[in-house]
Amino acid sequence: MWYKFDLKDIANLVRKSGVLLALIALVVFLSITSNVFFTTHNILNILRQVSVNLILSIGTAIVILTGGIDVSIGAIMAFSAVVAASLMNSLGILTASILGIFIGLGIGTMNGLAVGVLGLEPFVVTLSTMLSIRGLAYVYTKGYPVSDIPGNYAFLGSGYVGFMPLPILLSISIFILALIILKYTPFGRHIYAIGDNETAARLSGINVKMTKTLVYTINGGLAAFAGLILVSRLISAVPTVGMNAPFDAIAAVVMGGISLSGGKGSLWGMLIGVLLLGTISNGLNLLRIQSFWQEVVRGIVIFIAILIDRLRVSKRL
Amino acid sequence: MDMIFEVRNVSKRFPGVQALDSVNFVLKKGTIHALVGENGAGKTTFVNIISGIIRPDKGDIYLKGKKVRVNTPAQARMLGISLVPQILNLCQDMTVAENIYMGQEQKFMHKGLIDWKSINISANRLLKDELGVDIDVTKKVMGLTVAEQQFVEIAKALSFESSVLILDEPTATLTEPEKERLFKVLRKLVDKEKAIIYISHRLDEVFEIADIYMVLRNGRVVGTGSVSDITKEKLVTMIVGETVKTLSRKSLVQKPNKKCVLEMRNVSFDGVRDLSFCLREGEILGIAGLIGSGKSVVAHLLFGINTPDTGQIKIMGEPVVLSSPNNAMRLGIGFVPADRLHQAMFLHRSVLENITIANLKRFKRFGLIKVGKEKEKAHEVSQRLEIKMSSIREDVMYLSGGNQQKVSIARWISRTPRIIILEEPTQGIDVKAKAQVREIMLSLQEQGISVIAISSDVDEIISVCDRVIVMFDGRITSILEGGEVIKDLVSRAELGRYKNVV
Ligand SMILES: Nc1ncnc2c1ncn2[C@@H]1O[C@H](COP(=O)(O)OP(=O)(O)OP(=O)(O)O)[C@@H](O)[C@H]1O
Ligand SMILES: [Mg+2]
Numbered sequence: 001m002w003y004k005f006d007l008k009d010i011a012n013l014v015r016k017s018g019v020l021l022a023l024i025a026l027v028v029f030l031s032i033t034s035n036v037f038f039t040t041h042n043i044l045n046i047l048r049q050v051s052v053n054l055i056l057s058i059g060t061a062i063v064i065l066t067g068g069i070d071v072s073i074g075a076i077m078a079f080s081a082v083v084a085a086s087l088m089n090s091l092g093i094l095t096a097s098i099l100g101i102f103i104g105l106g107i108g109t110m111n112g113l114a115v116g117v118l119g120l121e122p123f124v125v126t127l128s129t130m131l132s133i134r135g136l137a138y139v140y141t142k143g144y145p146v147s148d149i150p151g152n153y154a155f156l157g158s159g160y161v162g163f164m165p166l167p168i169l170l171s172i173s174i175f176i177l178a179l180i181i182l183k184y185t186p187f188g189r190h191i192y193a194i195g196d197n198e199t200a201a202r203l204s205g206i207n208v209k210m211t212k213t214l215v216y217t218i219n220g221g222l223a224a225f226a227g228l229i230l231v232s233r234l235i236s237a238v239p240t241v242g243m244n245a246p247f248d249a250i251a252a253v254v255m256g257g258i259s260l261s262g263g264k265g266s267l268w269g270m271l272i273g274v275l276l277l278g279t280i281s282n283g284l285n286l287l288r289i290q291s292f293w294q295e296v297v298r299g300i301v302i303f304i305a306i307l308i309d310r311l312r313v314s315k316r317l
Numbered sequence: 318m319d320m321i322f323e324v325r326n327v328s329k330r331f332p333g334v335q336a337l338d339s340v341n342f343v344l345k346k347g348t349i350h351a352l353v354g355e356n357g358a359g360k361t362t363f364v365n366i367i368s369g370i371i372r373p374d375k376g377d378i379y380l381k382g383k384k385v386r387v388n389t390p391a392q393a394r395m396l397g398i399s400l401v402p403q404i405l406n407l408c409q410d411m412t413v414a415e416n417i418y419m420g421q422e423q424k425f426m427h428k429g430l431i432d433w434k435s436i437n438i439s440a441n442r443l444l445k446d447e448l449g450v451d452i453d454v455t456k457k458v459m460g461l462t463v464a465e466q467q468f469v470e471i472a473k474a475l476s477f478e479s480s481v482l483i484l485d486e487p488t489a490t491l492t493e494p495e496k497e498r499l500f501k502v503l504r505k506l507v508d509k510e511k512a513i514i515y516i517s518h519r520l521d522e523v524f525e526i527a528d529i530y531m532v533l534r535n536g537r538v539v540g541t542g543s544v545s546d547i548t549k550e551k552l553v554t555m556i557v558g559e560t561v562k563t564l565s566r567k568s569l570v571q572k573p574n575k576k577c578v579l580e581m582r583n584v585s586f587d588g589v590r591d592l593s594f595c596l597r598e599g600e601i602l603g604i605a606g607l608i609g610s611g612k613s614v615v616a617h618l619l620f621g622i623n624t625p626d627t628g629q630i631k632i633m634g635e636p637v638v639l640s641s642p643n644n645a646m647r648l649g650i651g652f653v654p655a656d657r658l659h660q661a662m663f664l665h666r667s668v669l670e671n672i673t674i675a676n677l678k679r680f681k682r683f684g685l686i687k688v689g690k691e692k693e694k695a696h697e698v699s700q701r702l703e704i705k706m707s708s709i710r711e712d713v714m715y716l717s718g719g720n721q722q723k724v725s726i727a728r729w730i731s732r733t734p735r736i737i738i739l740e741e742p743t744q745g746i747d748v749k750a751k752a753q754v755r756e757i758m759l760s761l762q763e764q765g766i767s768v769i770a771i772s773s774d775v776d777e778i779i780s781v782c783d784r785v786i787v788m789f790d791g792r793i794t795s796i797l798e799g800g801e802v803i804k805d806l807v808s809r810a811e812l813g814r815y816k817n818v819v
Contacts, residue, residue, distance in 0.1 A: 184685045186677040193674055196663040203622070203660050204675040204728070205646040264665050 010268055018308025019255045019269065022301070023276045030283045037286055044165060050278035051171035053248050054271070055226040058178045059219035060249035061270050065182075066212055067195040067262025068115060068122040070219050072107070072129035073249065074242035077227030079137040080104045084228060085146040085237035093153050101224045107133060108220015109213065116212030130246075137239035147236040157233030167229050174222070179267055191215060195262025251302050252277055276305065320345045321512055322481055327376030329362055329536075331715065333707030336362040337373070338536040344481065349503065349513040351527035351544070353520065353556055355747045356719030357705035358533040360516050361403050364483045367514075368400040369393035391420075399474040403485035403516070403718045403745065404658055405466045407458045407473075414440035414454040417473045443472040449498040450608055462613045463655045463741070464490045464773065471499065482506060483514040486718065488522060489744040490655055492607055492773040500526050518719070518747050519774070520549055532556055557749050577634070578767050579619070579736055584628030589614045589791040592628070596736065596767050601758055603782035604771040610788040612771050613655060616740050619769070620652040621645035632736075646675070649735030653725055653742055655771070661725040664714035668706050669695045671713050672727045679732075698727040702753060719746040730757055737761065738769045743777055755781050 030037040056073055063070045084100030091099070107129065114125040159166040182188035190211045193201040202208050223245075231237045254260060255276065256269030280301050284294045322344035329337040336359045344350055352360050365371045367378065369387040378385055380396055387393045393400070407416045414433075417440045418425065425432045425439075440454040450468045458466060467490055474482060482503075488496045503513055503526060515527055523530060524544060531541040532555045540555045577595040584592040589611035596602050606612040617623045619630070621639035629636050632648050639645045642652070654660035663671050672695045673680065680691040695709055702723040706716055713724055722745050729737060739758070743751045758768055758781050772778050778785055785797045797806055 180685070184688065186681065186686065189670060189674060189677060189686070192666060192670075193663050196665050197659070199659055200661050200663060201674075203620070203642050203652065203654060205643045206674075207643050263663070 018311070019257070019276055019305045020272050021308060022305040023272055023279065026276065026279055026283065026301075030279070030286065034283070034286045037283065042282070042286075044163075044168070046275075046278050046282045047168045048165045049282065050274050051165075051167040052226045052230050053245075053252060053277065054171040054274045055174055055222050055229070056245055056249040057252040057270050057274050058174055058267065059222035060246070061253045061256075061258055061265075061267055062178070062182070062191055062215050063122075063219050064250070064253055064258055064260060065191050065195045065262055065265070066215050067198065068212065068215070069250070069260070070111060070122065070126045070216060071246040071250075072111060072126040072133060073219060073223035073226075074245035075130045075133035075137065076104050076107050076220050076223040077230070077242040077245060078237075078239050079107070079133045079140070080224035081227035081231045081237045081241060082137050082141050082146050082239055084224075085149050085231050086140075088150055088153060089148060093150060097156075097228055100228055101221055104224020104227070105217055105221040108217040108223070111220065112213030112216030115216060116209045134239075141237075141239045143239060145236045145238040149231070149235055149237070151235075153232050154235055155232070157229045157231070167233075170229070175267065175271065182267065187211065187214070192263055195264070197263070248277060255302060255305050273305075276301070321381055323379040324367065325377050325379070327363070327366060327373045327378075329359075329366065329371070329373050333711075335536050337366070337533075340376070340533070340536070340538055342531065342538075344512045344514065345529075346512055347507050347510045348528045349507060349515055349526055351523040351530045352514060352516045352533065353518070353523060353530060353552070354533035355556060355705075356723070356745075356750060357717040359536040360533055361485055361717060362536075363533070364400060364485055364514060364516065367393070367481075368398055368483060370400075370402075394477055394479070397480040398483065399477045399479040399481070400483045401467075401470045401474045401485060401487050403489075405463065405470050406658075407466055407469055409459040409659070410457060412455050412457055413444075413452055413461070413469050416458055416469055417443065417454075417476055419473070421476065439476075440472065443475060444468060447475065447502055448472060450495070452608075462490075462608065463657075463744075464492075464495070464608050466656075467491065468495075468608070475502070479511070481512050481514070483516075485516045486518065486745050487515075488517060488519060490741050490773050492605070493775055494607060495773075496522065518745065518751070520552060520748065521776075523552070524549065534558060553748055556747070578632065580631040580634075581615075581618075582629045582631070584618060584625045584630065586614060586618060586623055586625045589618075589788075592793055594786055594793060594796065596769060598767055599762055599765045600784065601762055601768040601770060601782050603778040603785035604769060604788065605773075605775070605778055605785055606788035609790065611791040612788050613740060614791075615788075616652060616654070616738050616769070616771055619645070619736075619738055620650060646734070651675075651729040651732055651734035651737040653729050653737075653739045655741040655744065657722060657725050657744075661728070662713055662721055665712055667710045668699065668704065668713055668716070668724055669709045671724050672698060672731060675728050676732045694731055695727075698731045699723075701757075702727055702750065719750065722746050723750060726754060726757075730761070733761075733764070733766065736767045736769070738771070740771045741773060742770065743772070743774060751777070 036042055059073065060070060080100040080103040083103060084096045087096040087099065111126055111129055114120045115122045155166065157167055161169055182191065190201065190206045193204065193206060194208055194211060198208060227242065230241060252273035253270050255273035256265065256271065258265030258270060280298055281294065284297060289297065320343050324340065324342040327337055327340045340363060352363065354360055362371065366373045367387065369390045369392050372388065378387055385396055387396065414437045418436050422431050425436050437454050444450055444452055444454065448468055448471065452461070452465050452468065458469065467487060471487055487499060491499065506513060517523060527544050529541065530544050530547065530552065532539050576598045578598050579596040581592050581594055592615065604612045604615060614623070618625055619639065621641045621644050624638065624640060630639060631637065637648060663674065669692060673691050677686060680687045692709065699709065704720050704723045704727070706720065713721055716724065726742055743754050746754065758770065761768055770778065770782060786793055787795045787797065
């Protein structure tokens with residue numbers, strides 16, 4: 001029953017999305033130019049690399065769907081990661097990780113209350129959160145990486161279940177959960193309704209303040225979780241981690257056809273956006289492009305992808 | 318009479334519907350041409366094509382015998398065509414005067430700068446002297462009632478002094494006296510040899526002001542001619558394709574219970590003063606009043622959008638604080654707002670989601686919405702109201718104005734609250750649907766639900782309401798009961814000329 005709607009979303013994507021087109025073109029190009037690209041090993045590698053951005057993009061997507069924005073997730077990631085990492089030896093891995101996630105949820109809730117209840121501008125609120133929380137991460141670590149991390153913590157970021165890397169499983173589970181929440185729970189419907197017409201949402205009895213607050217809370221929690229995965233992969237927590245994180249997430253979300261003004265778009269498009277960004281990085285590495293140039297190319301590809309989208313919407317292509 | 322405007326063979330197709338099918342149309346100088354038809358018949362599509370908002374698939378437009386292209390609203394304006402759109406799309410963050418003269422600022426340049434003072438003066442002259450409505454032109458549009466916004470749109474269209482003026486349901490939320498003032502202005506324009514296209518679902522108006530009628534049904538012209546050659550019954554039959562009974566005075570089924578389900582005591586807020594009344598169980602209570610009478614403020618107070626400065630509201634005898642719509646809903650109140658676009662519609666969501674959004678709890682099982690049940694319910698109400706759509710998954714933005722209004726009503730009748738407030742419930746809906754909404758109101762009453770109907774349409778009020786509260790200048794001036802509720806009394810009371818001892 002329920003999958004029917006998603007089939008429609010996916011069909012829409014195939015018909016309309018320039019980003020999907022760009023992704024396919026890139027995959028074809030890389031498969032021809034590099035003989036290692038289209039191998040199970042490399043594909044799993046890409047998926048593992050994008051799983052952090054996928055988790056962050058899901059949170060960012062629901063914030064943007066309400067018509068908001070959150071640029072503080074990179075800082076939340078860093079702060080909760082350094083705190084959790086530094087406490088793993090004393091508190092144990094599980095307790096420290098849970099604490100890390102609660103830090104993320106807490107900071108997210110503060111964002112949410114400022115936006116949802118006080119009615120402040122989300123960009124400015126989360127920008128100031130970004131600055132101060134990033135600052136706290138430096139203060140807490142005095143600028144040094146936390147690398148005194150128990151070895152078996154690496155399982156979270158580098159472990160396998162069967163042949164499947166754990167981060168991939170985790171991020172896909174969160175993705176599916178988010179899909180279900182957005183489509184089949186009142187909370188999800190409320191998110192779309194608020195982004196479409198906030199006044200009408202309020203007059204339909206939706207608790208706009210609470211829904212908005214909750215969305216930032218969730219985003220904070222997801223950011224912290226993504227941070228934990230990243231730390232586990234690197235076996236070190238640096239306070240500078242995730243500087244670009246909010247922008248990668250926003251890029252994926254917008255490329256996926258979710259409108260920055262809120263209320264429009266589905267997570268499927270965002271997934272394509274995430275995959276496109278991941279494939280670009282992977283491809284550029286395979287082609288041994290220098291890392292500074294990689295940034296340049298990434299910027300250009302994002303621009304071209306959304307341009308194709310635009311042209312297809314206005315039926316000029 | 319020479320013709321100034323001709324449309325030949327215009328067709329337009331939208332996904333899933335032929336909105337216009339080879340329409341021919343001739344407009345003559347100094348005439349008023351009425352365009353009528355069911356919701357979704359293609360009226361708005363037709364005038365949108367003429368005014369450059371959408372492009373036809375085929376067909377040509379001739380102005381004074383010359384073929385013209387109307388690709389943008391700006392082009393239409395240059396050709397002397399201006400439109401009062403059905404969906405009021407004013408800039409909410411700009412003032413009334415700025416909205417009226419948007420794009421015409423160069424008319425008011427003084428030493429290279431815009432002379433805002435003279436813009437305000439001109440806007441004020443248009444609204445107050447020409448149209449006779451008292452709206453502060455320096456106020457932002459946000460916060461105006463729909464009727465006020467409607468007058469701003471009218472003033473804006475008039476400001477271009479075009480030779481062809483198109484009005485798409487301008488009176489949907491206007492009262493009788495307000496409509497009369499508009500008609501006076503239109504008659505003056507006709508005397509100046511201008512031509513007018515007039516769309517309305519209020520057929521009395523067609524007979525009052527128009528010279529020619531044209532009926533559209535499913536995008537085709539099914540009849541056109543001189544208004545003096547047709548009767549109202551014939552016109553109705555032509556519009557819906559079958560005979561329907563028109564509104565008649567309601568026969569009181571049962572005396573409403575005397576118990577007050579809702580009571581306002583000496584409530585004051587922002588211009589409305591000292592409101593006291595009681596809504597009885599199972600009663601349909603009308604509220605009538607002109608622009609500025611405060612009738613929509615009452616709805617906002619009862620639904621928790623605003624909270625009173627002083628006074629008390631009681632529900633079932635208990636004093637309550639209605640602090641938010643959510644809170645009002647919990648107390649069993651529902652509200653269909655008049656400002657559909659800003660307060661009710663989720664334009665980019667489907668008809669289905671729009672209908673069920675206020676009622677999701679009912680379909681929930683283990684935290685998830687049972688989609689099948691939800692769809693069933695939405696289908697049921699949309700069929701009851703005959704919402705014209707290509708599918709229940711269609712986005713509401715693609716529905717015609719009247720069908721959007723039906724969606725707005727559908728949202729609340731699928732909920733059955735204890736008290737329901739309907740603000741301009743039949744605005745923009747066709748004769749048949751009006752009768753349906755009236756049936757629905759009566760059936761709600763039968764279920765013991767109390768209804769407050771705030772309406773500019775006197776016929777509607779007298780045909781369903783048990784009692785009518787008339788407001789003038791922020792106060793209740795009279796409460797008319799049963800037999801007293803006759804058209805003339807309501808109209809006079811709206812003007813503040815009739816005072817009953819409350
Ligand atoms: N942009 C659009 N996309 C798809 N369908 C559309 C679009 N605009 C209008 N339609 C459809 O075209 C038909 C005619 O719509 P139109 O708005 O012209 O009706 P109308 O006669 O003005 O009705 P109303 O009295 O309700 O205002 C309707 O079935 C409507 O759903
Ligand atoms: Mg219309």
